[in-house]
Amino acid sequence: MRYSADHKAQTREKLLxxxxxxxxxxxxxxxxxxxxxxxxxxxxxxxxxHFPSKGELFSAIVERELSQSxxxxxxxxxxxxxxxxxxxxxxxxxxxxxxxxxxSGCALPTLGAEIARAELPVREQAEHWISRxxxxxxxxxxxxxxxxxxxxxxxxxxxxxxxxATPQIQQQVLEASRQLVTELVAAERD
Amino acid sequence: MRYSADHKAQTREKLLxxxxxxxxxxxxxxxxxxxxxxxxxxxxxxxxxHFPSKGELFSAIVERELSQSxxxxxxxxxxxxxxxxxxxxxxxxxxxxxxxxxxSGCALPTLGAEIARAELPVREQAEHWISRxxxxxxxxxxxxxxxxxxxxxxxxxxxxxxxxATPQIQQQVLEASRQLVTELVAAERD
DNA sequence: GTCTATAGCACGATAGAC
DNA sequence: GTCTATCGTGCTATAGAC
Numbered sequence: 001m002r003y004s005a006d007h008k009a010q011t012r013e014k015l016l017x018x019x020x021x022x023x024x025x026x027x028x029x030x031x032x033x034x035x036x037x038x039x040x041x042x043x044x045x046x047x048x049x050h051f052p053s054k055g056e057l058f059s060a061i062v063e064r065e066l067s068q069s070x071x072x073x074x075x076x077x078x079x080x081x082x083x084x085x086x087x088x089x090x091x092x093x094x095x096x097x098x099x100x101x102x103x104s105g106c107a108l109p110t111l112g113a114e115i116a117r118a119e120l121p122v123r124e125q126a127e128h129w130i131s132r133x134x135x136x137x138x139x140x141x142x143x144x145x146x147x148x149x150x151x152x153x154x155x156x157x158x159x160x161x162x163x164x165a166t167p168q169i170q171q172q173v174l175e176a177s178r179q180l181v182t183e184l185v186a187a188e189r190d
Numbered sequence: 191m192r193y194s195a196d197h198k199a200q201t202r203e204k205l206l207x208x209x210x211x212x213x214x215x216x217x218x219x220x221x222x223x224x225x226x227x228x229x230x231x232x233x234x235x236x237x238x239x240h241f242p243s244k245g246e247l248f249s250a251i252v253e254r255e256l257s258q259s260x261x262x263x264x265x266x267x268x269x270x271x272x273x274x275x276x277x278x279x280x281x282x283x284x285x286x287x288x289x290x291x292x293x294s295g296c297a298l299p300t301l302g303a304e305i306a307r308a309e310l311p312v313r314e315q316a317e318h319w320i321s322r323x324x325x326x327x328x329x330x331x332x333x334x335x336x337x338x339x340x341x342x343x344x345x346x347x348x349x350x351x352x353x354x355a356t357p358q359i360q361q362q363v364l365e366a367s368r369q370l371v372t373e374l375v376a377a378e379r380d
Numbered sequence: 381g382t383c384t385a386t387a388g389c390a391c392g393a394t395a396g397a398c
Numbered sequence: 399g400t401c402t403a404t405c406g407t408g409c410t411a412t413a414g415a416c
Contacts, residue, residue, distance in 0.1 A: 003381045011381080026307060030219050032409060045412085046382045054410065102306075108350070113303050116292075116352035117216060123355040130350065131359065148350075148366035153339065156346020160298070160320065160338075162306035165313040169321065176338035184370075193399045201399080222391060235394085236400045244392065 020061045021103040024110040065107035066129035074136030082140035094178045099161045109158040143189040204230045210251045211293040214300040255297035256319035264326035272330035284368045289351045299348040333379045
């Protein structure tokens, strides 16, 4: 073959990374195959030697984005001093920087509705990674329910803040969520 | 004119109601003007005597949906015995019935990401109605921050639950959020 | 594997008859 | 106000050259 298997894997990775960011910024269904490929310097037709359809790309994006979110937010929480670590993660998650940069942030607030409308295999995949994140937080907190509640709080806060027009009110939303989450993380539960 | 002003207003209302449901089910950008009009028994061309563009329809849908959410969730909370009333509203919001029927439910979890990506006027409008809801809850609870936190919790819980594939886990998410919200509503704060 | 070209279709929006 | 017909464009996906 004129192109190495390495090259194909690299192209695929570039495509997933770039397309993920574009999807998080403007929505996946609003993005065209041609635009996604041009964004990594390739033509639209070349797409189909990497994925059989646009839907399969979405599935791959969801897997990559959510596994990456688990790395950033969950894996580190399993270590000792886990409560303090988790608290730091959540403060970053619930920040104006995250609100203002959806393309480099968590996929759940931006792509959540599209994941919810996707076929069962995509939702099963989402469930897998989201559950692993919840489990990681639960083991840090010793409480499965609070782990779910914190996850919903964070996703909801980002989604709500991004719908608003005024930075001051966005900050109020984040501050309210940070305060609640802080209390929940600090609270000893048995 | 061959058609009364009443008829136009009724058609517009039907269009807003029907299109809102379709948008909440499948996403607004995924819906075509032709399909939206056919859903109320009219042809696609007739759309443009009601709205100058598809974007203006989205704006009108957001206004109608969010003002309706305020009626259902907020206005009733301003009465006395407000805490108990609010608690009942939130239990309905955080129910499997709501998770399973996005088209008749709240627009924030389903259309939130599209609102967040919309032009400033749409976000200003969203901010207006969301803030009124938060204010209504704040006056019932005597705490502005907790009102924001509860709002984020509810929106996040529905979005997260809908991304999942397994009903049992969806129920766990709802149960965890209901429990947290119940504690927050019950807690006296000064 | 990537390109250009294109099929085939759906979209948003407009024009003109009624 | 609603219809049919249509323009122009964009889309997903395929075909064939390199």
